[in-house]
Amino acid sequence: MVEISSTTLPEVKLITPRRFGDTRGWFSESWNKNTLSDAGLDLPEFVQDNHSMSAQMGTLRGLHFQSPPHAQGKLVRCARGALLDVAVDARRGSPRYGQWMAEELTEENGRQLWIPPGFLHGFVTLLPNTEINYKCTDHYAPECDGSVLWSSLGIEWGVNAPILSDKDAVATPFDVFETPFLYEG
Numbered sequence: 001m002v003e004i005s006s007t008t009l010p011e012v013k014l015i016t017p018r019r020f021g022d023t024r025g026w027f028s029e030s031w032n033k034n035t036l037s038d039a040g041l042d043l044p045e046f047v048q049d050n051h052s053m054s055a056q057m058g059t060l061r062g063l064h065f066q067s068p069p070h071a072q073g074k075l076v077r078c079a080r081g082a083l084l085d086v087a088v089d090a091r092r093g094s095p096r097y098g099q100w101m102a103e104e105l106t107e108e109n110g111r112q113l114w115i116p117p118g119f120l121h122g123f124v125t126l127l128p129n130t131e132i133n134y135k136c137t138d139h140y141a142p143e144c145d146g147s148v149l150w151s152s153l154g155i156e157w158g159v160n161a162p163i164l165s166d167k168d169a170v171a172t173p174f175d176v177f178e179t180p181f182l183y184e185g
């Protein structure tokens with residue numbers, strides 16, 4: 001029913017739910033706690049669903065996090081268009097601290113990424129009018145909200161001059177970022 005694989009950051013999981021095609025189109029369970037659990041992936045409880053649309057191709061949102069006690073794990077998918085989704089290990093003491101991974105999530109491939117708390121998250125849109133949906137394990141807490149500069153980690157975004165929010169354009173570079181996350185093994 002669902003395919004789950006590890007990525008180069010082993011805690012970040014690539015999830016591909018099955019699609020049932022017929023003459024009308026297709027059907028897919030985009031989230032099923034029991035199916036994921038049966039496949040070996042027990043995820044924490046989700047308390048908020050987010051949906052955003054980026055009008056222009058080359059729009060980059062990230063790299064975002066919420067500090068404890070409101071750190072968020074996110075289950076991300078692309079509902080329309082296409083995007084390159086990126087996660088960065090930001091847990092102090094992690095053997096992979098500062099390492100990043102990227103995966104194309106598209107309307108067609110239906111892939112999802114599970115990004116646990118302790119990782120930065122961002123994405124760049126590859127098509128106009130791209131929509132992203134993600135489930136979060138904690139509520140939005142603006143006082144805990146933070147951003148790390150997209151260009152400070154050598155990530156291959158595929159764009160040189162992305163469209164950014166004012167906040168993301170002046171975010172903290174990773175080398176001076178004081179991470180609030182700790183690696184717990």
Ligand SMILES: Cc1cn([C@H]2C[C@H](O)[C@@H](COP(=O)(O)OP(=O)(O)O[C@H]3O[C@@H](C)C(=O)[C@@H](O)[C@H]3O)O2)c(=O)[nH]c1=O
Pocket residue numbers: 050052061062064065074121122123139140165
């Ligand atoms: C994230 C968020 C924003 N907002 C509001 C605040 C603001 O007025 C408006 C836009 O917020 P932002 O500019 O932070 O939106 P955006 O740049 O899309 O932020 C998101 O980026 C991706 C990469 C993530 O991983 C998310 O967790 C979130 O940080 O929406 C909420 O009401 N609830 C929320 O959960």
